[in-house]
Each structure stands twice: as structure tokens, then as C-alpha cells.
Amino acid sequence: MRRVAIVGVGNMGGAMAQRILDQRWPVQVHDIDEGRMAALAALGAVARPDPAAAAIGCGVLIVCVVDAAQVEEVLFGPRGAAQVMRAGQAVLLCPTISPRDVEDVAKRLAEQGIATIDAPMSGGPARARDGTMSLMVACEDAVYERQKMVIDILSSKVFRVSQKPGDGARTKLVNNLLAGINLAGAAEALAMGKSMGLDLSRTMDVIEQSSGQSWIGTDRMRRAIAGDYAPRAHVTLLQKDTRLAVQAAAIAGFTGPLGAATQAVFARAVEAGLGDLDDAVLFRLLAGS
Incomplete structure (x- = not known):
């Protein structure tokens, strides 16, 4: 599934969305700031009212929020994405959060057959926009290969840290x-x-x-x-x-x-x-x- 969902389209998430849209991939977005969603909708993204709606039908959900509390809300809150995601889909975790929080998220998602790609980022919005930011990726090799196309769109500087989510963090x-x-x-x-x-x-x-x-x-x-x-x-x-x-x-x-x-x-x-x-x-x- 080439459709990508991004929840959290601020400076970094918005730049990532534009980068993926440039490659003519369908992108669904959600953010608490409706203005950010509207700006991306003008570029071809589809704005969704909540994380769950954004995740439906997407091969990968990119979570680009600030902290662990927001990750919890996006994935497991009342309209969290995890409740609608199915086995075979993946979550790309980009925030800087604690390794233990990443491990907890990965464990809970794995119970539903959903893969976690621990992929904190570095480089700022300009590099996110042109695909040259760094991604520190920790996930199973098979998961990485399935999502390699979108990861390569996002970053020309991918560091394969390990196969264990948490090591990226x-x-x-x-x-x-x-x-x-x-x-x-x-x-x-x-x-x-x-x-x-x-x-x-x-x-x-x-x-x-x-x-x-x-x-x-x-x-x-x-x-x-x-x-x-x-x-x-x-x-x-x-x-x-x-x-x-x-x-x-x-x-x-x-x-x-x-x-x-x-x-x-x-x-x-x-x-x-x-x-x-x-x-x-x-x-x-x-x-x-």
C-alpha cells in the first residue's frame, strides 16, 4: 500500500508530507492545527479529522508529534490509530521519546500484528523537505525492506542502528x-x-x-x-x-x-x-x- 498517513504536520511533519507528495504518493494527514492540514490539502494531501481516520488504508503511519504523551494519544487514545490498523501495516515513530516508551509502543502494536519502525530524525525542516535529513532506524530487517521505498523518499541518510525498536531512540x-x-x-x-x-x-x-x-x-x-x-x-x-x-x-x-x-x-x-x-x-x- 503506497498510501502514507502522517499525524503531526508541523515544521518537520509538514515538510515530510510535502516531500512524499512530490513523489506523487497519496498522503493522508491529521493535525490539531486545521490551518496546517488546509495548507497540505492545497498541495494534494487528504485531511482527516482524527488519527484513526488518517490511518485507514495506509501502508505506513508516520507519527511526527512532540512527546510520549502525544504518541500515546495518537495511537491509543479515544480516536487513536491503533484501533483501526490491521496486521501488515507499520508505524514509523519519529519523535524523540524514551527508549522504554518506544519499546512499550512496539510491544502493544505487535500484539495486533502491526510493525514498529523506531526512526527518530535529525536535520530540521529544510532537510526534511528535500529528503536529506537523517533517520536512525531500528526495526526488523523484513519490516525495513517492506517500507524501504518510503524511508528512502524521506531520507538519503538512513542509519540502520539495529533490529530492536528502542535503539533508535x-x-x-x-x-x-x-x-x-x-x-x-x-x-x-x-x-x-x-x-x-x-x-x-x-x-x-x-x-x-x-x-x-x-x-x-x-x-x-x-x-x-x-x-x-x-x-x-x-x-x-x-x-x-x-x-x-x-x-x-x-x-x-x-x-x-x-x-x-x-x-x-x-x-x-x-x-x-x-x-x-x-x-x-x-x-x-x-x-x-
Whole structure:
């Protein structure tokens, strides 16, 4: 079945829907924001009133919401998709949630013969739109082969992590913890540069060509220097992800010095009322400006 359902068509899900529509595959969408559905309907998607309606007749349901509570609602809520899905269909889980939540979802779906593809994503809306985002895929090989066509449409950078749902989530949390550490470190270093009276733009010129360079540091601190905190990636996202990463590490019996400290920085930003701003705002928080 080439028809694809997507529940959650915000920045990432909407870009994924457009990418699939470009390939002339039929797409059914649902979102709590009717404006998002209308915009995609204008491009050829079919808007559905709830997740269950979206999933009917689709080979794969892509879940692209924010957290585990929303995943639970989409799949197992009063109008959840799982109640209408049948054996042979698959759910592609894209949110960053805990490995245990992924494993629980996979177990419950497997009882109905529905496959789970644990596939957290990385790369942002522009890369989702052109099919170059990264997908960290954990599922059985047979499931992967059945859904390979749509996975290849979505991503030219597919990483086959393992055959065990949950490992994709673990990989994503490892990546996002490092992203959070790099961002917090860049914000601290730039705040230190400000306190020393340095020209921050020139300081970034040096960092970008030297050992302190990181992609997320460059991307976010250039915006911070310009005072641009319009949200591309809200603080709450890495606040959630660093929290989940530290929790997953503890479950695995690992404790590191930087993860908890980074989690505390993001938590502090949310407590300061900065959660809905771009995570570049860590600079403002640490610089005291």
C-alpha cells in the first residue's frame, strides 16, 4: 500500500508530507492545527479529522508529534490509530521519546500484528523537505525492506542502528545530549568573551576555523550575536531531550559529569521563561543580558 498517513504536520511533519507528495504518493494527514492540514490539502494531501481516520488504508503511519504523551494519544487514545490498523501495516515513530516508551509502543502494536519502525530524525525542516535529513532506524530487517521505498523518499541518510525498536531512540538521545553539551558550551564561551570585551563576531570567526568549532555552536551563536531568538528550535525541545538522555544513561548504569550539568542549564532557561524562544537564547541567559 503506497498510501502514507502522517499525524503531526508541523515544521518537520509538514515538510515530510510535502516531500512524499512530490513523489506523487497519496498522503493522508491529521493535525490539531486545521490551518496546517488546509495548507497540505492545497498541495494534494487528504485531511482527516482524527488519527484513526488518517490511518485507514495506509501502508505506513508516520507519527511526527512532540512527546510520549502525544504518541500515546495518537495511537491509543479515544480516536487513536491503533484501533483501526490491521496486521501488515507499520508505524514509523519519529519523535524523540524514551527508549522504554518506544519499546512499550512496539510491544502493544505487535500484539495486533502491526510493525514498529523506531526512526527518530535529525536535520530540521529544510532537510526534511528535500529528503536529506537523517533517520536512525531500528526495526526488523523484513519490516525495513517492506517500507524501504518510503524511508528512502524521506531520507538519503538512513542509519540502520539495529533490529530492536528502542535503539533508535537511544542513538538519538546520545546525539542530542552531545548537541546540548556543545550548545551550552558555545553559549558559555561566548558569554565569557562578552565579559572580556571581545568583538563577538570576530571571536566566532576564530572559533569556526579552530578547535572549538561545532555546527550547533556556529548556527546558534551567530543568531545570538544578532539578537535573533525567533524560535526555530525551542528551548523546550533540548530541555526534554537532555532530560531523557540523562534518564536513559542512569537506566544503563552510566553517569557522566556533563550531561546533568547541561540538563540543568536548559531547565534553568525554561524556569526563566525562555522555553518558547530559540535555544540560541542560552547565550542571553548565561551572559546575563
